[in-house]
Amino acid sequence: MATTNPLQFIQQxxxxxxxxxxxxxxxxxxxxxxxxxxxxxxxxxFFFVDWFIRSGLQLVLTYFG
Incomplete structure (x- = not known):
């Protein structure tokens, strides 16, 4: 592994x-x-996806509940 002195490192x-x-x-x-x-x-x-899932779930729970 090649070593680099600090001055050369700063320049690079x-x-x-x-x-x-x-x-x-x-x-x-x-x-x-x-x-x-x-x-x-x-x-x-995602608001509308959530609303759609929530409405569908409420419909299912109301129908079967």
Whole structure:
């Protein structure tokens, strides 16, 4: 296993950090908006699935209960 001295390690780390491409403000805002929209759609979907199952179960329990 090759050993690297601390100075060389820091230089390599700085070089790798310089390669990072950060998203623009617009990209961040669009991504955030998409997360909120998709989370809202998912919440509405599961609300109706839950409502459907609950209504069906109440119907079955009322009929057989």
């Amino acid at each position: 780390t700085r070089g790798e950090i310089a390669k990072i491409v950060w998203p623009t403000r617009r990209e961040t805002m669009l991504t955030t908006a998409m997360v909120f929209v998709l989370a809202s759609l998912t919440a509405v979907f």
